[in-house]
Amino acid sequence: MPEVTAALVKELRERTGAGMMDCKRALGDSNGDIEAAIDWLRKKGLAAAAKKAGRVAAEGLVGVACQGRAGAVVEVNSETDFVARNEAFQGFVRQVAALAVDGDGELDRLSRAPYPGSSRNVEEELTHLIATIGENLVLRRVARLAVKQGGVYSYVHNSLGSGLGKIGVIVALESAAPEPALAALGRQLAMHVAAASPLYLDTAAVPAAVLDRERGVLRDQALASGKAGAIVDRMVEGRLRKFYEEFVLLDQIFVVDQETRIAKVVENAAKSAGAPIAITGFVRFALGEGIERNRSDFAAEVAAAAQIRH
Numbered sequence: 667m668p669e670v671t672a673a674l675v676k677e678l679r680e681r682t683g684a685g686m687m688d689c690k691r692a693l694g695d696s697n698g699d700i701e702a703a704i705d706w707l708r709k710k711g712l713a714a715a716a717k718k719a720g721r722v723a724a725e726g727l728v729g730v731a732c733q734g735r736a737g738a739v740v741e742v743n744s745e746t747d748f749v750a751r752n753e754a755f756q757g758f759v760r761q762v763a764a765l766a767v768d769g770d771g772e773l774d775r776l777s778r779a780p781y782p783g784s785s786r787n788v789e790e791e792l793t794h795l796i797a798t799i800g801e802n803l804v805l806r807r808v809a810r811l812a813v814k815q816g817g818v819y820s821y822v823h824n825s826l827g828s829g830l831g832k833i834g835v836i837v838a839l840e841s842a843a844p845e846p847a848l849a850a851l852g853r854q855l856a857m858h859v860a861a862a863s864p865l866y867l868d869t870a871a872v873p874a875a876v877l878d879r880e881r882g883v884l885r886d887q888a889l890a891s892g893k894a895g896a897i898v899d900r901m902v903e904g905r906l907r908k909f910y911e912e913f914v915l916l917d918q919i920f921v922v923d924q925e926t927r928i929a930k931v932v933e934n935a936a937k938s939a940g941a942p943i944a945i946t947g948f949v950r951f952a953l954g955e956g957i958e959r960n961r962s963d964f965a966a967e968v969a970a971a972a973q974i975r976h
Contacts, residue, residue, distance in 0.1 A: 670694055682707050705879070709886040726750055726803070728834035728951045729763035730820040737818030737836040738766035738810040739951050740776075742792075745801045755803070756827055758795055762788060762805065763829060771810035806957075809949040811838040816943075817845065819852025823860045835859045838947045843939035851935045851943065854922060859950050864915035867945060872914065880909055915948065 670693040678689040678700055688707060696702035726743040727750050742759045749755050761782060769776050781791040788805065796803050811818050816839045824832035835856040839848050866872050881902060888901040910917040916929040926934075928945075936943040 670698060674698060674700060678703055678707075705883050708883050726953060727756065727759045727826065727830050728822070728832060728953050729759040730822050730829045730831075730834040730836060731760075731763035731767050732818050732820050732836065733764075733767045735814070735817055736767050736810065736812040737820055737838070738763055738769070738771070738808060739820075739834045739836050739949050740766055740808045741806045741834075741951050741953065743804045743806050743954065743957070744799075749799060749801055749803075750826060752799060754795060755799060756830055758791065760827075760829055766808050766810055769808070769810060771808060773805070773808050776808050777805060807951070809836075809951070811836055811947045811949060813838050813840045813946060816841040816843070817848050817852060819849060819856055821853060821856035821860050832953045833860050833951070835948065835950045837945060839943055840946045841936070841939070841941055841943040843936065843941040843943055847935065847939040848943070851932070855928070855931075855945065855948075858918070858921045858928065859915065859948050861921045862915075862918050863950060863952075864918055864948070865913045866915065867947065868916045869910055869914055872910075877906075880906065915945065 670690050674693055675686060675689045678693060679686060681700075682689070682704060688710070689703070692703035692706040692710075693700070696706050725745065725747045726741065729740045729742065731738055740759065740763045742755075742762065744750065744755065762776065765779050765782075765788065766776055769779065777787070777789040777792075779788050780786075781788050784791060786794060792803055792805055818836055818838045820829075820837075821835045822829060822831035822833070823835075826832075837852050837856045837859060839852050839855075841848055884902045884905045885898060887905075888898040891901075907917075911919065916927070916932075918928050920926045920928055920931050932943055932945060
């Protein structure tokens with residue numbers, strides 16, 4: 667059996683909720699590959715379907731800005747949550763989001779863009795802000811959406827000010843429908859994305875590798891139940907529909923009414939507005955997702971200190 671470290675077991679337990687010994691066996695049978703171990707546990711019915719989400723381990727703000735047919739979202743991280751309430755920091759995030767609307771969605775180019783009201787670019791202004799505030803700050807990521815006709819609309823959750831918060835969403839709607847109708851629909855859809863966390867716009871956007879992996883897990887689960895042949899195929903496709911309902915925006919149930927699929931919500935809005943409406947893209951940034959923070963083990967520190975004294 668390959669070496670299975672305590673750190674790997676801990677990570678697998680945190681991601682699946684499975685027992686320690688089951689996690690050790692899964693990692694051993696999977697040669698230490700944590701993704702394969704997750705599948706192993708799911709096939710054994712020992713872990714819930716995993717919706718991969720990085721552990722939130724960073725502070726700062728997500729900033730959102732929209733202007734007509736374009737919109738952008740940025741994330742700027744800080745070491746402490748206290749900085750998120752700093753007016754200078756908030757002003758920087760808000761200004762960078764506004765600059766990103768006129769950019770191309772590339773982080774490097776945004777960093778080199780001239781910062782309004784100074785002789786510095788964005789990266790240099792951030793360095794200046796670090797010296798002023800006294801904390802490490804990072805312009806982590808940016809995304810931009812634009813349409814030829816219609817608009818880009820936003821929603822910010824846990825807002826700390828105009829366009830600033832912990833979760834930021836933008837949704838692009840391509841349409842010739844009247845602006846008030848698009849704005850109302852766009853905000854509701856952005857709120858839905860914030861709450862439901864879809865990964866893909868439609869089923870065609872789901873990568874083939876993701877579908878193949880999911881089908882493999884679902885097939886093994888069906889076979890383990892004792893079913894065979896065509897029954898297994900039907901079970902797999904039925905469960906795959908649930909996968910779409912969880913991760914694909916157009917297949918999700920609208921959080922506002924808890925009964926209508928998003929595709930139907932858009933269709934109904936188009937009928938009311940008298941013009942076709944298409945969601946052409948969405949972006950959801952949650953503060954700190956995917957960033958690891960070094961967490962101290964207080965009990966281990968006390969034990970180590972006791973050993974040193976003795």
